[in-house]
Amino acid sequence: MSGNHNHHEHSGDNLVKAARHALVDAGEQWTEMRADVFSALAERERPASAYDLAESVSTLRGKRVAPNSVYRILDLFVRTNLARRVESANAYVANSHPGCQHDCIFLICDSCGQAVHIDDDKLTGALIAAAKGAGFADVRPVVELRGICADCN
Numbered sequence: 001m002s003g004n005h006n007h008h009e010h011s012g013d014n015l016v017k018a019a020r021h022a023l024v025d026a027g028e029q030w031t032e033m034r035a036d037v038f039s040a041l042a043e044r045e046r047p048a049s050a051y052d053l054a055e056s057v058s059t060l061r062g063k064r065v066a067p068n069s070v071y072r073i074l075d076l077f078v079r080t081n082l083a084r085r086v087e088s089a090n091a092y093v094a095n096s097h098p099g100c101q102h103d104c105i106f107l108i109c110d111s112c113g114q115a116v117h118i119d120d121d122k123l124t125g126a127l128i129a130a131a132k133g134a135g136f137a138d139v140r141p142v143v144e145l146r147g148i149c150a151d152c153n
Contacts, residue, residue: 015042015096019082026080036060037073037111038094041083046090046113050074053133081126086115088144093117109149114150 019038020030040056041048053074054067074092077083082098084105085091093115103124104117124141131139 015094015098019098022082023076028076028080033057033065033069034073034076037070038077038082041058041074041077042094047086047089047093047108047115049091053092077106084117085146087142088146089113089115092114101145105143105145107149108144108146109134109147109152111148111152113141114149123129 005146015040019042020035020102023030023034036055036057040053040060043056044052050067050070053063054070057070058065073084074083078085079091080098082095083102084095084106086093086108088108103119103121103122104119107116107118108114124143127143128139128143
């Protein structure tokens, strides 16, 4: 695909370290609660809701964690590029390249719920240019395509 964005993908412990560095570089603190929420999110193979993550973190911590607290942390993660929100599913995925600023295109399987992100700066750049041509500023493309993944097809 032309116009692809090049970046280094992280996983496992390297993803958590990259996320911690990106958050600190953004002037925020990497607290134990934020670490627990990010780890719970990064472990997921599918997009997760704040309620799913609150349940996981509650189990990990041995005490109830309110979904509202998780929502606030997720909002911070989205603002600082540690996570992406899958709008149509009201769910979140960990950003596997948290130090990299760009727009993602999500492919979401209607059968199993898997969300795969692809990068195409040419496509998202064209969307931004069209929006700016219509007088919009601070445009952030949210592109989600729904269908059936190769595994479910």
